[in-house]
Amino acid sequence: MNFKPKKQQLLNLLPNALVMTRGERRGSARYLTFDDGPDPEFTPPLLDLLARLGVRASFFVIGDKVEKHPAIVRRIVAEGHMLGNHSYSHWSFKPMSLRQQLSEINRTDALLREFDPRPHHRARTPRGDLAPSLLLYFATHRRSFVYWSYDSMDYQRASQEVLVERLLSSPPQPGDIVLMHDDNAKTIGALEIVLPQWLASGHTFEPIPAQA
Numbered sequence: 001m002n003f004k005p006k007k008q009q010l011l012n013l014l015p016n017a018l019v020m021t022r023g024e025r026r027g028s029a030r031y032l033t034f035d036d037g038p039d040p041e042f043t044p045p046l047l048d049l050l051a052r053l054g055v056r057a058s059f060f061v062i063g064d065k066v067e068k069h070p071a072i073v074r075r076i077v078a079e080g081h082m083l084g085n086h087s088y089s090h091w092s093f094k095p096m097s098l099r100q101q102l103s104e105i106n107r108t109d110a111l112l113r114e115f116d117p118r119p120h121h122r123a124r125t126p127r128g129d130l131a132p133s134l135l136l137y138f139a140t141h142r143r144s145f146v147y148w149s150y151d152s153m154d155y156q157r158a159s160q161e162v163l164v165e166r167l168l169s170s171p172p173q174p175g176d177i178v179l180m181h182d183d184n185a186k187t188i189g190a191l192e193i194v195l196p197q198w199l200a201s202g203h204t205f206e207p208i209p210a211q212a
Contacts, residue, residue, distance in 0.1 A: 011130070011147055018139050019130070020122075020208065021147045022175045028204045030172045032057035033148065034182040035086055035124065038065050038072035043182045046191070047075060053195055056080045058208045059182065060124040060146070063088035063108035066115075073115050082207035083116045084146060085109055085123040093129040101125075101134050122146050122211045144211055148179035154187045163190045171198060177208070 011019050023031040037043045038061055050057060059076050061083065066073050077083055087093070087104040096104070105123055112121050124146050125134075138145060150172045154163055163186060172178050180187055 008147070008149070014135070017142075017144060018135065019145045019147055020177065022149045023177055023206070023208060024175060028174055028202050029206045030150075030174065030203055031177045031208050032180060032205050033060060033084075033124075033146065033177060033208065034058070034180050034187075035060045036090065037061055037182040038069045038076070039183045040069050040072065042184060042188060043069075043072050044075075046182050046188050047072075047079060047081075049188065049192060049195070050081075051079060053199060055195065055199075055205045056082075056207045057205065058082035058084055058122075058146070060084035060086035061108075061112070062086050062090045063104075063111050064090075066108070066111045070115070073112075077115050080207070082210050083112055083121060084208070085112060085121045087123075087126055090126050092127065093125050093131065093134070098131070098133045098137065101131070102137065116210070118211060120211050122208065146177065146208060148177040150176040150178045152178060152180045152187075154180050154184070154190070160186045160189045163187070164193050167194045168197065171201075171203065 008021065012021050023029065032055065034057060037059060059081055061073060085105055085108045088107045089104060093101050109121055120143055122144050128147055130145060152167060167190060
């Protein structure tokens with residue numbers, strides 16, 4: 001799972017303050033991140049699981065869903081998880097102009113300030129698309145993207161059993177930012193099996209530090 005595609009190799013060359021591809025490697029800390037929520041069916045049981053195990057994570061939420069499910073967002077913040085920006089509509093950034101991309105991000109930032117009063121939140125674009133113009137804008141405005149170093153591939157059509165086997169056979173390493181999604185039952189079911197085993201093996205999990 002820790003393969004290094006060309007895109008990620010290039011992103012690794014950028015400052016971590018601009019594009020975070022790995023977290024700090026303190027002790028045994030890993031960083032669970034969840035995209036595409038909040039989902040009224042799947043996010044609450046995921047939060048229940050994390051609370052039961054004492055694990056805090058990072059949630060990159062979609063603005064349109066934030067408007068529909070504000071109570072879930074309040075719970076994410078109240079339980080100590082990091083709240084991140086995953087655009088407003090989750091449409092592909094590739095055909096968008098820089099102005100359209102910034103509108104997607106800024107519109108969601110404005111929504112997130114109602115729950116976590118920071119001027120800006122760490123951002124992750126849909127599918128991790130990062131155009132040079134957007135990177136330059138973020139660099140000049142001292143803003144930060146979060147990418148990942150460990151792709152769980154929980155979005156693939158493979159069964160929960162296949163996902164569990166994959167996660168256990170190749171677990172994340174210290175400092176890994178783990179890409180997952182809180183919009184399906186398969187991910188939650190897999191984590192119910194895998195997380196206790198990871199914790200028993202000495203793995204610890206922390207939220208990504210919020211944007212300063």
